[in-house]
Amino acid sequence: MGFTDVPRAARELAALGIAADGHPVLTALAQAADPGLALAGLARIAERESGLTEQLTSDAAFSARLTAVLGVSKALADHLARHPEDTIVLRGQDADRRQDQAAIRAGLLTAVAADPGSSEPRADLDAGKTDPAARLAAAYRRHVLHLAARDLTGKASVDEVGQELAVLADAVLEAALAIARAELPGDAAPARLAIIAMGKCGARELNYASDVDVIFVAEPAPASTAPASTEEAAIRTATKLAAGVIQVCERSTPEGSIFPVDPNLRPEGRQGPLVRTLASHLAYYDRWAKTWEFQALLKARAAAGDLDLGERYVAKVSPLVWQASQRENFVEDVQAMRRRVEATLPRNMAGRELKLGPGGLRDIEFAVQLLQLVHGRADERLRAPATLPALKALADGGSVGRADADDLAGAYRFLRRTEHLLQLHALRRTHTLPTDPEVLRRLARAMRNSISQN
Known part of the structure; x- marks a missing residue:
């Protein structure tokens, strides 16, 4: 039935109350990519979730989804060992359905809020008992679990997986920006910050584990919504926000980190400022940009933050992309x-x-x-x-x-x-x-x- 360590499998099956002959859970395990890995994951989850064997026995679809995931992913088994309640996303009709983009974004914002009934994080989150970055990481993995189950049971194509991972990455960036904004000092100058997705994220063909390439664009907040700020002060605020987004996504927590955020496709790469105004971006592309930079801009997409500013950035740089082929060599x-x-x-x-x-x-x-x-x-x-x-x-x-x-x-x-x-x-x-x-x-x-x- 695909088990390579038969004595260990026999012990774990016995502990789960699964008979060796014809048990439906054993049949599901035998279909997993690695039956032994799947069984080890079940054993760990069962330590925290009483009645798991009975639930799997009575719900063949749930059993198929869970064993498919556990037979491939030790990381998701680790997550479920910490959060056995998250098996709920593998049950019922919604388990095979793609979640709405707005619902994903709202769910992640709620996960990082100090008050579960509010989508606005408080400035004192880090002083609390839980880390908002850890809550965000846990919520992110719950969504990955739901997607992976659909992927591994044939309910989502390769193309759809890449698209949904990009949607999820956008939502993570938005939630990370909310955390970063809540951590700003009270006297920070108001600023608009747009996060531009690049690379595979920008093209909506992201991997399960990939750097998320971004470019940050900022402007002073308009006087109609906040006190006017100088461009220099707004850039300082926006730089703190951008650095905060990166730090939240990469922070090591009990839930692990989320994903690396790579801002090095920006003008001048690592040597350039983390955040620029739209005018500064355009001036650089007009005078200094290399061919590969225009090639990279082909994937640029407004992903999070101030989407109006992000869309203006994309609208301004897009014509430059299609003129690049006229460059010498x-x-x-x-x-x-x-x-x-x-x-x-x-x-x-x-x-x-x-x-x-x-x-x-x-x-x-x-x-x-x-x-x-x-x-x-x-x-x-x-x-x-x-x-x-x-x-x-x-x-x-x-x-x-x-x-x-x-x-x-x-x-x-x-x-x-x-x-x-x-x-x-x-x-x-x-x-x-x-x-x-x-x-x-x-x-x-x-x-x-x-x-x-x-």
Whole structure:
């Protein structure tokens, strides 16, 4: 039935009251990617949740969802061992339904509020008994649990998983900004701050474990809503807020951290100021930006904070993206950037690198982006930020042959699915195909389940 440590499995099954012959929970465990890992997770949750075996026995759908998750993800088993009440998201009709974007955002804001009935955090949260960053991390993992169960039982496609993870990341950034704003000193100058999602988050094709790339844009708050502030004072406030968002998302808590926030796609990268005004951004792009920076802006999207300011930023920089192909040595610059990325890989790992290796995810993304930037200036249909919609648009417009587009899309989904399954285990960033036979076995069984469900 797929157990590799039979004596241990027998002990854990007996402790759960599961007979070895024909028990429905045992049947569900046998379908998991790693039955032993799933059973160990059940045993830990049962220590905190009385009657778990009876609930699984009477609800086959709940049993299938829970064992599917536990057979892949030790990190989510750890979460459920701390919060067995969160198994509720795997039960009932809503367990197979995508949650509304507004509901996710409202739920996370409520999770960080000092008063559960309020969506406004208090300034004294850190002085309380609980850390709002920890509450946010726990709420984030509860949403990941719900999504992973739908993913692993065939209710969400690879494309949908990436989109929903980006929606969840937007909501986390909004909640982290609320925490950071509550921690500002009372005399801080009012400021507007927009958080621009970049990279995979901006394109809504995010991974389970990935840096979230962002750019921060700020302006003084208008006098109509707050006392007028100088631009310099507003930038100081906005910089504190931006640094606070990063710190909340990366803070180590009993619930773990949420995800790294990477602001280094901003003008001048690590050497540049964390926050700039819109005018300062535009001045930089007009005079100093390199080709790769315009390529990166193809994914820019207003994600959190002051969405009106964020949308104005995107509207202003978007025309610059589609003029980039007229730059001298444009194609050569894009190709050189790809070669530099590939050159950083150790030779003994290149063939196992799902993302950066030859024929990997980045090759597909660079090919699509290069064609978008070349042809998108004249054809607005090619300006989709996500890889797969852009590839389809390129095929529809004749820039890529249909058969080639189908091959690339199939390879992209396969590689992303593999990447997702590897990252789910520990909710840690990884893009490298493992060599451990046990890990490969779990991965292969999970991929088999995915193919059979879809």
